[in-house]
Structure formats: C-alpha cells, structure tokens
Amino acid sequence: MVNGYFNGGNACKGVAESLTVGILDNINMKPVLYSYRRCPYAMRARMALKYAGIDVEHREIELRNKPQSMLLVSPKGTVPVLCLDDAVLDQSLDIMLWAIEQSDPDGWIDVDDAIAQAWIEKNDGRFKVLLDQYKYPNRFPELDPQAVLDGALEWMLLPMERSLQNSQYLLGNKMSWVDIALFPFIRQFSMVDANQFEQLSLPATKRWLTQHLESELFNAVMQKHPVWQD
Numbered sequence: 001m002v003n004g005y006f007n008g009g010n011a012c013k014g015v016a017e018s019l020t021v022g023i024l025d026n027i028n029m030k031p032v033l034y035s036y037r038r039c040p041y042a043m044r045a046r047m048a049l050k051y052a053g054i055d056v057e058h059r060e061i062e063l064r065n066k067p068q069s070m071l072l073v074s075p076k077g078t079v080p081v082l083c084l085d086d087a088v089l090d091q092s093l094d095i096m097l098w099a100i101e102q103s104d105p106d107g108w109i110d111v112d113d114a115i116a117q118a119w120i121e122k123n124d125g126r127f128k129v130l131l132d133q134y135k136y137p138n139r140f141p142e143l144d145p146q147a148v149l150d151g152a153l154e155w156m157l158l159p160m161e162r163s164l165q166n167s168q169y170l171l172g173n174k175m176s177w178v179d180i181a182l183f184p185f186i187r188q189f190s191m192v193d194a195n196q197f198e199q200l201s202l203p204a205t206k207r208w209l210t211q212h213l214e215s216e217l218f219n220a221v222m223q224k225h226p227v228w229q230d
C-alpha cells in the first residue's frame with residue numbers, strides 16, 4: 001500500500017541525502033526505483049514505468065545486502081520500491097498502476113477489473129508458491145516434482161493456454177497491464193527447465209511468451225546497472 005511521505009522532496013532522496021550527501025545535492029527530483037534485475041515483481045514494475053515514459057533514478061540492489069536508504073523508507077525489504085515526491089510505493093502492482101495513471105498510450109488499463117484481479121490473484125498467490133516449489137525442489141524434499149509441475153499446469157498454465165487460444169492476449173486482443181504483470185513469472189517458470197517446458201503442449205502460451213521476450217520493452221528494462229551504494 002501507499003505509505004505517506006509528505007516532507008517536501010523525494011522521500012528516498014531525502015534519506016539518502018541525510019546518509020551520504022548534503023541537502024543542496026537534492027536537486028535531481030526523478031523518482032527513485034530500487035530494483036533487482038532478475039526479480040519478476042521488479043520486472044513488471046520496470047516495464048510499466050518504461051511504457052509510461054517515466055524516467056527514474058535506477059538503484060540496483062543486492063538482496064543479501066539491501067541499502068539502508070531503501071530499508072528506511074520501506075522496512076519490509078522487498079523490491080521494487082518507488083520513491084515519489086510525496087509517497088513511497090513498495091508493491092509492484094501499485095507501481096504499475098501508478099505508472100499507467102501517469103500515461104497509458106496503448107490503453108493497458110482498459111480491462112475488466114474483476115477478471116484482471118482474478119488473474120493477479122492466481123499468479124501472485126498459488127502460482128508463485130508452485131513456481132518456488134518447482135524452482136527449488138531441494139527446499140521441498142517432501143514434494144513430488146511431477147506433482148508440482150502438474151499443479152502448475154492445472155492451476156495456471158492450462159487456464160492461460162485456453163485464454164490465449166481464444167485471444168491474442170490474456171484479456172482480449174489488446175495487450176493489457178495484466179499480460180505484463182504475469183509475463184515475468186511465466187518467463188521464470190519456463191527457464192527452470194527449458195527442455196521440460198519445451199515439451200509441454202502450450203503453443204499459444206509459448207507464442208505469447210516469445211512475443212514478450214523479444215519485445216523492445218522487455219529488453220530495455222533488462223539492461224544491467226551497477227549496484228547502488230548509499
């Protein structure tokens with residue numbers, strides 16, 4: 001949710017400033033984005049920000065060594081975190097929706113809210129759990145890997161496949177913020193065992209995935225950044 005920061009300047013810069021540099025250096029008021037390149041939540045936020053044409057100061061973090069300036073504005077310690085003049089957004093979906101509110105050239109927001117919400121809950125809820133179980137079988141020795149894969153297929157990949165056989169995108173024939181919100185998670189799933197994914201009969205989902213993987217938007221947000229030091 002949105003935390004209030006009404007201290008007359010970019011909340012994160014205010015903190016970083018008091019930690020590192022003098023107050024007069026706080027003249028560059030771009031939003032600050034704390035991010036981690038391979039995090040699917042951060043990817044969806046970066047894609048929405050880029051799509052909306054919002055220029056951010058990118059602060060790449062290491063999950064094992066989070067900057068103090070980020071933890072001060074968002075103690076829960078997850079990325080992405082976006083620091084605005086008067087607010088800190090530390091949920092990826094809040095960042096996406098804020099970005100689209102600023103500018104939405106291709107109408108990503110024009111979807112049925114209830115269907116959109118159902119996909120998000122499916123993905124960020126049980127599918128994320130299954131994804132972690134699939135990705136880190138050693139952490140779940142009690143689980144049968146085949147049952148995990150079957151669970152992911154039944155819960156997420158086959159429903160997606162059915163939707164994507166009916167229309168080019170998840171909620172119709174136009175891309176929406178929901179496609180972008182889910183894509184990084186499906187990408188991650190497909191990369192756990194590329195050969196196994198290759199053998200799954202999911203032609204429409206693979207077409208959709210490839211389209212996103214090859215998109216300028218995705219590739220633009222995957223460029224590497226040096227790690228930010230407070």
Ligand SMILES: N[C@@H](CCC(=O)N[C@@H](CS)C(=O)NCC(=O)O)C(=O)O
Pocket residue numbers: 036038039040041042063064077078079080090091092093
């Ligand atoms: N609900 C959060 C979840 C974000 C999240 O869990 N990000 C992971 C990285 S992919 C993280 O920062 N984890 C903290 C850690 O590993 O210490 C959101 O949507 O932004």
